[in-house]
Amino acid sequence: EAGVTQSPTHLIKTRGQQATLRCSPISGHTSVYWYQQALGLGLQFLLWYDEGEERNRGNFPPRFSGRQFPNYSSELNVNALELEDSALYLCASRPRAANTGELFFGEGSRLTVL
Protein backbone atom coordinates (compact mmCIF):
# COMPACT_ATOMS: atom_id res chain seq x y z
CA GLU A 1 0.00 0.00 0.00
CA ALA A 2 1.42 3.38 -0.96
CA GLY A 3 2.02 5.84 1.83
CA VAL A 4 1.32 9.55 1.88
CA THR A 5 3.05 11.18 -1.06
CA GLN A 6 4.04 14.81 -1.32
CA SER A 7 5.36 16.94 -4.16
CA PRO A 8 7.60 18.65 -4.85
CA THR A 9 10.27 17.37 -2.45
CA HIS A 10 12.13 20.67 -2.69
CA LEU A 11 11.00 24.11 -3.78
CA ILE A 12 12.95 27.35 -3.93
CA LYS A 13 11.10 30.65 -4.19
CA THR A 14 11.85 34.30 -3.64
CA ARG A 15 10.12 36.65 -1.24
CA GLY A 16 6.69 37.74 -2.43
CA GLN A 17 6.14 34.75 -4.70
CA GLN A 18 3.55 32.04 -4.22
CA ALA A 19 4.17 28.36 -3.48
CA THR A 20 1.88 25.38 -4.06
CA LEU A 21 2.49 22.07 -2.34
CA ARG A 22 0.60 18.88 -3.05
CA CYS A 23 -0.34 15.81 -1.04
CA SER A 24 -1.92 12.48 -1.83
CA PRO A 25 -3.23 10.62 1.23
CA ILE A 26 -3.21 6.90 1.76
CA SER A 27 -6.01 5.23 -0.16
CA GLY A 28 -9.17 5.21 1.94
CA HIS A 29 -8.07 8.09 4.16
CA THR A 30 -10.36 11.11 3.98
CA SER A 31 -8.70 13.43 6.49
CA VAL A 32 -5.61 15.40 5.49
CA TYR A 33 -3.51 17.51 7.82
CA TRP A 34 -0.79 20.01 7.06
CA TYR A 35 2.01 20.83 9.49
CA GLN A 36 4.91 23.25 9.27
CA GLN A 37 8.23 22.09 10.67
CA ALA A 38 10.57 25.04 10.96
CA LEU A 39 14.05 24.58 12.40
CA GLY A 40 13.93 24.23 16.18
CA LEU A 41 10.19 24.78 16.43
CA GLY A 42 8.78 21.28 16.21
CA LEU A 43 5.64 20.66 14.19
CA GLN A 44 3.09 23.46 14.03
CA PHE A 45 -0.48 22.61 13.00
CA LEU A 46 -1.57 24.45 9.86
CA LEU A 47 -4.78 23.00 8.43
CA TRP A 48 -7.14 20.04 8.66
CA TYR A 49 -9.35 18.94 5.78
CA ASP A 50 -11.95 16.24 5.87
CA GLU A 51 -14.47 15.25 3.21
CA GLY A 52 -13.47 18.26 1.12
CA GLU A 53 -13.99 20.87 3.82
CA GLU A 54 -11.64 22.83 6.04
CA ARG A 55 -12.36 21.67 9.60
CA ASN A 56 -9.77 23.61 11.56
CA ARG A 57 -6.76 25.82 11.06
CA GLY A 58 -3.82 26.77 13.25
CA ASN A 59 -2.47 30.20 14.15
CA PHE A 60 -1.21 31.10 10.70
CA PRO A 61 -2.07 34.18 8.60
CA PRO A 62 -4.68 33.93 5.81
CA ARG A 63 -1.97 33.80 3.15
CA PHE A 64 -1.68 30.13 4.13
CA SER A 65 -4.60 28.39 2.49
CA GLY A 66 -5.47 25.13 0.86
CA ARG A 67 -8.12 22.84 -0.39
CA GLN A 68 -9.07 19.20 -0.60
CA PHE A 69 -10.20 17.66 -3.84
CA PRO A 70 -12.95 15.05 -4.38
CA ASN A 71 -10.29 12.31 -4.51
CA TYR A 72 -9.14 13.51 -1.04
CA SER A 73 -5.78 14.81 -2.28
CA SER A 74 -4.90 18.24 -1.00
CA GLU A 75 -3.04 21.35 -1.92
CA LEU A 76 -1.39 23.93 0.35
CA ASN A 77 -0.90 27.42 -1.03
CA VAL A 78 1.33 30.03 0.53
CA ASN A 79 0.98 33.52 -0.90
CA ALA A 80 3.27 36.53 -0.53
CA LEU A 81 6.13 34.35 0.70
CA GLU A 82 8.27 35.62 3.54
CA LEU A 83 11.73 34.44 4.57
CA GLU A 84 10.33 32.84 7.74
CA ASP A 85 8.10 30.59 5.64
CA SER A 86 11.20 28.51 4.90
CA ALA A 87 10.44 25.14 6.45
CA LEU A 88 9.57 21.52 5.86
CA TYR A 89 5.85 21.19 5.15
CA LEU A 90 4.47 17.85 6.21
CA CYS A 91 1.21 16.34 5.09
CA ALA A 92 -0.47 13.57 7.03
CA SER A 93 -3.61 11.52 6.58
CA ARG A 94 -5.93 9.54 8.78
CA PRO A 95 -8.69 7.02 8.06
CA ARG A 96 -12.32 8.01 7.73
CA ALA A 97 -14.07 8.87 11.01
CA ALA A 98 -10.95 8.48 13.14
CA ASN A 99 -10.98 11.41 15.55
CA THR A 100 -7.76 10.30 17.13
CA GLY A 101 -5.28 7.62 16.38
CA GLU A 102 -2.26 7.43 14.18
CA LEU A 103 -1.44 10.18 11.71
CA PHE A 104 0.46 8.85 8.70
CA PHE A 105 3.00 11.39 7.52
CA GLY A 106 4.59 11.93 4.16
CA GLU A 107 8.25 12.81 3.83
CA GLY A 108 7.52 16.49 3.37
CA SER A 109 8.18 19.30 0.94
CA ARG A 110 11.08 21.54 1.82
CA LEU A 111 10.37 25.15 0.94
CA THR A 112 13.22 27.62 0.82
CA VAL A 113 12.42 31.31 0.49
CA LEU A 114 15.30 33.53 -0.63
Place this chain on the structure above:
Amino acid sequence: GENVEQHPSTLSVQEGDSAVIKCTYSDSASNYFPWYKQELGKGPQLIIDIRSNVGEKKDQRIAVTLNKTAKHFSLHITETQPEDSAVYFCAASRGGSSNTGKLIFGQGTTLQVKP
Protein backbone atom coordinates in the same frame (compact mmCIF):
# COMPACT_ATOMS: atom_id res chain seq x y z
CA GLY B 1 -3.87 27.99 25.02
CA GLU B 2 -2.83 24.50 23.98
CA ASN B 3 0.81 23.81 24.58
CA VAL B 4 3.12 20.81 24.97
CA GLU B 5 6.54 21.23 26.57
CA GLN B 6 9.16 18.54 25.90
CA HIS B 7 12.48 17.93 27.67
CA PRO B 8 15.33 17.47 27.11
CA SER B 9 15.96 18.96 23.68
CA THR B 10 18.99 16.71 23.20
CA LEU B 11 19.90 13.44 24.86
CA SER B 12 23.04 11.37 24.40
CA VAL B 13 23.28 7.87 25.86
CA GLN B 14 25.58 4.89 25.56
CA GLU B 15 24.28 1.86 23.71
CA GLY B 16 22.43 -0.40 26.12
CA ASP B 17 21.49 2.40 28.50
CA SER B 18 17.96 3.70 28.99
CA ALA B 19 16.59 6.99 27.68
CA VAL B 20 13.71 8.99 29.14
CA ILE B 21 11.94 11.90 27.48
CA LYS B 22 9.33 13.92 29.36
CA CYS B 23 6.40 16.03 28.22
CA THR B 24 3.90 18.31 29.93
CA TYR B 25 0.63 19.41 28.35
CA SER B 26 -1.64 22.32 29.20
CA ASP B 27 -5.05 21.37 27.75
CA SER B 28 -6.87 19.35 30.39
CA ALA B 29 -9.29 18.08 27.71
CA SER B 30 -6.47 16.20 25.96
CA ASN B 31 -7.05 12.47 26.01
CA TYR B 32 -4.73 11.03 23.39
CA PHE B 33 -0.92 11.11 23.65
CA PRO B 34 1.20 9.69 20.82
CA TRP B 35 4.94 9.58 20.39
CA TYR B 36 6.54 9.95 16.97
CA LYS B 37 10.05 9.14 15.76
CA GLN B 38 11.53 11.13 12.91
CA GLU B 39 14.63 9.88 11.14
CA LEU B 40 16.71 12.14 8.95
CA GLY B 41 14.95 13.03 5.71
CA LYS B 42 11.75 11.23 6.63
CA GLY B 43 8.38 12.12 8.02
CA PRO B 44 7.49 11.33 11.64
CA GLN B 45 6.31 7.80 12.35
CA LEU B 46 4.17 6.69 15.28
CA ILE B 47 6.02 4.44 17.72
CA ILE B 48 3.59 4.22 20.62
CA ASP B 49 0.50 6.00 21.91
CA ILE B 50 -1.57 6.08 25.07
CA ARG B 51 -5.09 7.19 25.87
CA SER B 52 -6.19 8.93 29.03
CA ASN B 53 -7.93 5.90 30.53
CA VAL B 54 -4.59 4.07 30.78
CA GLY B 55 -1.62 4.91 33.02
CA GLU B 56 1.08 2.91 31.27
CA LYS B 57 1.64 1.06 28.02
CA LYS B 58 4.57 -1.03 26.90
CA ASP B 59 5.72 -2.37 23.54
CA GLN B 60 8.96 -4.35 23.67
CA ARG B 61 11.73 -1.86 24.54
CA ILE B 62 9.55 1.23 24.64
CA ALA B 63 7.01 2.29 27.23
CA VAL B 64 4.93 5.35 27.89
CA THR B 65 3.54 6.53 31.22
CA LEU B 66 0.80 9.08 31.79
CA ASN B 67 -0.01 11.11 34.89
CA LYS B 68 -3.26 12.94 34.12
CA THR B 69 -3.34 14.77 37.42
CA ALA B 70 0.05 16.33 36.82
CA LYS B 71 -0.48 16.52 33.03
CA HIS B 72 2.80 14.71 32.46
CA PHE B 73 3.65 11.85 30.14
CA SER B 74 6.98 10.21 29.43
CA LEU B 75 8.67 7.92 26.92
CA HIS B 76 11.06 5.27 28.18
CA ILE B 77 13.41 3.41 25.85
CA THR B 78 15.38 0.55 27.40
CA GLU B 79 18.44 -1.21 26.00
CA THR B 80 19.00 1.53 23.49
CA GLN B 81 20.54 0.71 20.12
CA PRO B 82 22.25 2.95 17.54
CA GLU B 83 19.17 2.69 15.30
CA ASP B 84 17.15 4.41 18.04
CA SER B 85 19.04 7.60 17.17
CA ALA B 86 16.46 10.04 15.80
CA VAL B 87 14.28 12.99 16.79
CA TYR B 88 11.37 12.05 19.05
CA PHE B 89 8.20 14.11 19.37
CA CYS B 90 5.48 13.85 21.93
CA ALA B 91 2.01 15.15 21.13
CA ALA B 92 -1.42 15.62 22.69
CA SER B 93 -4.89 15.94 21.28
CA ARG B 94 -8.57 15.87 22.11
CA GLY B 95 -10.94 13.30 20.78
CA GLY B 96 -14.63 12.59 20.92
CA SER B 97 -17.12 15.45 20.93
CA SER B 98 -14.45 18.07 21.64
CA ASN B 99 -12.22 16.87 18.85
CA THR B 100 -10.32 19.65 17.13
CA GLY B 101 -8.57 17.27 14.78
CA LYS B 102 -5.12 18.53 15.55
CA LEU B 103 -2.16 17.15 17.38
CA ILE B 104 -0.16 19.61 19.45
CA PHE B 105 3.48 18.58 19.27
CA GLY B 106 6.34 19.13 21.64
CA GLN B 107 9.53 20.74 20.36
CA GLY B 108 11.31 17.42 19.86
CA THR B 109 14.22 15.58 21.46
CA THR B 110 17.27 14.60 19.45
CA LEU B 111 18.42 11.24 20.81
CA GLN B 112 21.92 10.07 20.04
CA VAL B 113 22.88 6.51 20.97
CA LYS B 114 26.64 6.03 20.96
CA PRO B 115 27.92 2.55 20.05
